[in-house]
Ligand code: C2E
């Protein structure tokens with residue numbers, strides 16, 4: 001695509017209060033093959049016509065009633081158009097101050113009156129060539145930006161899909177449906193948001209929390225799927241699902257994986273220090289882990305497991321309330337209780 005091909009389609013705005021001048025300029029440009037000429041006699045019409053025509057070049061008279069050429073340039077400058085066309089000032093005056101004033105107001109070039117046909121057409125052609133090249137580059141850049149945006153979006157979607165697959169792998173062996181993961185993840189994100197996390201971090205929580213039990217992949221069937229209560233040795237084995245998960249998610253480069261790892265490692269710590277794997281207490285436990293602990297236990301209680309029948313919602317709520325300050329962070333429990341209707345709505349939308 002060459003600019004020469006487009007030249008005769010260039011849009012030229014001609015602004016002059018003198019009809020004879022308009023007519024003359026129009027004729028000169030037409031004779032050269034420029035097909036898209038827009039004539040404006042009243043300077044007050046410029047803004048609207050500019051926005052509608054998106055011209056590639058403007059020929060502008062200075063001395064006009066209502067709005068002079070400087071005021072017109074000021075109006076156009078305020079638009080901050082990234083593709084603002086060059087402005088050629090049409091003037092009978094040639095004083096240095098006068099020219100400087102026009103230049104600093106935004107003029108690119110001058111054409112003296114009376115018009116010299118050859119000079120005028122040469123200047124118009126040069127300026128249009130440059131402007132059309134500029135426009136083409138700008139449009140290519142926009143296309144490239146859009147391609148990068150789409151590609152980034154696709155990568156982001158793929159990453160989320162993979163993360164969701166990992167989350168599903170994590171619960172595949174001891175859960176019948178995928179809804180556990182969805183509920184824990186949505187409740188965790190809701191609590192995070194209500195506890196003051198930014199939108200971006202709450203969204204990260206939404207995608208990281210499904211992996212809290214990823215380490216169960218490494219727990220043998222005879223332990224994980226045991227129909228009854230654990231013996232102490234079995235309890236030792238299941239507790240390693242936290243450290244196994246953290247080892248699987250060992251990647252410092254991605255904020256999502258960092259948060260996932262933190263949650264996998266800390267979601268069974270307890271506020272009073274009696275949890276595992278590290279026996280951390282209080283705020284030494286990452287807040288992400290304290291949040292997921294509440295969401296996870298609430299959901300595990302109301303879910304069916306190989307080793308237990310589901311509890312009623314009321315009993316599960318009572319358990320969370322009663323264990324504030326022992327198992328759970330009291331602030332997270334308070335938040336959980338304050339937002340019960342939303343949490344129950346999430347449960348309702350994703351039933352067993
Ligand atoms: P999970 O089933 O997802 O349970 C997550 C957490 O919810 C449990 O962490 C516990 O804090 C709470 N929870 C779930 N069900 C009950 C319940 O009936 N009563 C009470 N008080 N709390 C409950 P915990 O105990 O660290 O267990 C971690 C994981 O170990 C469990 O994940 C489950 O997969 C497994 N697990 C725990 N106990 C047993 C068991 O006796 N038998 C079997 N087969 N698996 C168990």
Ligand code: SIN
Pocket residue numbers: 170171174175180181184213296297299300303
């Ligand atoms: C799991 O713990 O297996 C995943 C979701 C849940 O806690 O119900």
Ligand code: SIN
Pocket residue numbers: 229230308
């Ligand atoms: C236990 O029974 O060992 C603790 C509660 C549970 O996970 O069922």
Ligand code: FE
Pocket residue numbers: 212213241267268
């Ligand atoms: Fe767990």
Ligand code: FE
Pocket residue numbers: 212213296300
């Ligand atoms: Fe869990």
